[in-house]
Amino acid sequence: MVAETLNTCSENWRAFKALIxxxxxxxxxxxxxxxxHFHFGQTNRTPESLRKFPASKFPAFEGDNGFCGFESNAIVYYVSNGELRGGTPEAAAQVAQWVSFADSDIMPQASTWVFPTLATMHHNRPLRMQRKNTFPVGEQATLADITVVCTLLWLYKQVLEASFCQAFPSTNCWFLTFQAVLGEVKLCEKMSQFDAKEFAESQPKKEKEGLTGREQKEEKKAAAPAPEEEMNEREQALAAEPKAKEPFAHLPKTTTPGLWEHFGKDGWSLWYSESRFPEELTQTFVSCNLITGLFQQKNASASVILSGTNNGSPISGVWVFRGQELAFPLSPGWQVDYESYTWRKLDPGSEETQTLVREYFSWEGAFQQVGKAFNQGKIFK
Known part of the structure; x- marks a missing residue:
């Protein structure tokens, strides 16, 4: 029997789908x-390889009957049996649903979380996912399980650290059942971080070897500084004037004096907010994204900050509302995450309020209300 072959680089999570x-x-x-056997950019661009796989993409599959194909979802469908594809039209539709979900919802977000830790792109934001059933489709493994597991593989290896995974025991157990093909997956102990230096070193450098003499002369000419233009009398006078080291040094560091001068306490009110469940805020970049959930309505201004570090980053803020009551209850669309915070009305004349306003509007101070140092913040206006 002639074995069917899969051409791919090692540790390719897309290839794991076909193997499982x-x-x-x-x-x-x-x-x-x-x-x-496989060297990306070389073996997949030989005349023989391009004859079989014109797109030169990998993984690439060649069957023992001469059938050739690429794209991992097409390959995994070809090598699967009827049970994996879904035993009924309804189950097959659900399998296709989860395969599409893995590609369109999990993979793009997983890439922005994992790839920066591999120094292949800049950092963005993560995804959230929770499982409720043993299998996505039916009562046994299907292509839906295989596709989602392989899409989650590098998340578990690079960024889903133990403290994060504790909240998803069922998902963890389900994922680890596929280790027979994946091999023993070394789960992430501490989330990898984006390394700007490593990222810069991994980028292709401009090759200057092999340039002709004429090209080298043109390159040197282009690199040579342009001759300075002569200045007229007016430009010389402006250049001779002393320049301030800090052009904004004369401006106040905070606008709170102006706020108290123009604040109308009859038409406006000040409120202090603080997260109810700070122990659930484990990752600072995730917590910072949650702040935006509050910024959904237009009758207020606020300075909301994140304090502390990972596994201890409470969210708090000072808000200026029009009127004497909170505006959130006025519309269901404004109540995103509203109940996840405690709200306390502030007395504009108290020393405590003036300290809070100064610290939260300038992002400087002791922040004794929180008891932790300032990490980052967002302004809503």
């Missing part, structure tokens, strides 16, 4: 991933 499906279907698939 092949095990469930008892299909024999030979993986060609060593540098001798």
């Amino acid at each position: 499906a092949a095990q469930y279907s008892r299909a024999w698939v030979c993986v060609l991933s060593t540098p001798h």
Whole structure:
């Protein structure tokens, strides 16, 4: 029997989908991933490879009957049996639903979280996911499980640290059942961080070797500084004037004096907010994203800050509302995350309020209300 072959680089999570499906279907698939068999940019661009796979994409599959195909979802479908594809039209539709969900919802967000830790792109934001059933479709593993598990693989390796995963025991157990093909997955102990230096070093550098003499002369000419233009008398006089080291040094560091001068306490009110469940705020960048959930209505201004570090980053803020009551209850659309915070009306004339306003509007001070140092903040106006 001639084995069907899968051409791919090593540790390719997309290829794992086909290998897991092949095990469930008892299909024999030979993986060609060593540098001798597969070297990205070389072996996948040879005339023979391009004849079979014109798009030169990988993983690439070649069947023992001569069938050739690429794109991991197409390959995994080909090597799967009927049970994995879904035993009924309804189950097959649900399988396709989860395969699409993994590609459109999980993978883009996972990439922005994982790839910065691998120095392949800048950092963005993570995703959230919770499982309620043992399997996405039916009572046994299908392509839906295989596709989602492989999409989550690098999340578990790079960023889903133990403290984060504790809240999802069922998902963790379900994921680890697929280790027979994945091998023993070394789960992330501490979330990897974006390394700007490593990212810069990983970027391709401009090659200057092999330039002709004429090209080298043109490059030197382009790099040479342009001759300085002569200044007229007016420009010389402006250049001779002493320059301030800090052009904004004469401006006040905070606008609170102006606020108290023009604040109308009859038409406006000040409020202090603080997160009810700070122990649940484990990652600072996730907590900072939650602040935006409050900024949904237009009858207020606020300075909301994040204090402390990971596993201890409470959210608090000072708000200026029009009127004497909170505006959130006036509209269901304004109540996003509203009940996740405590709200306390402030006395504009008290020393405590003036200290809070000064600290929260300038992002400087002791922040004794919180008891932790300032980390980052957001302004809503």
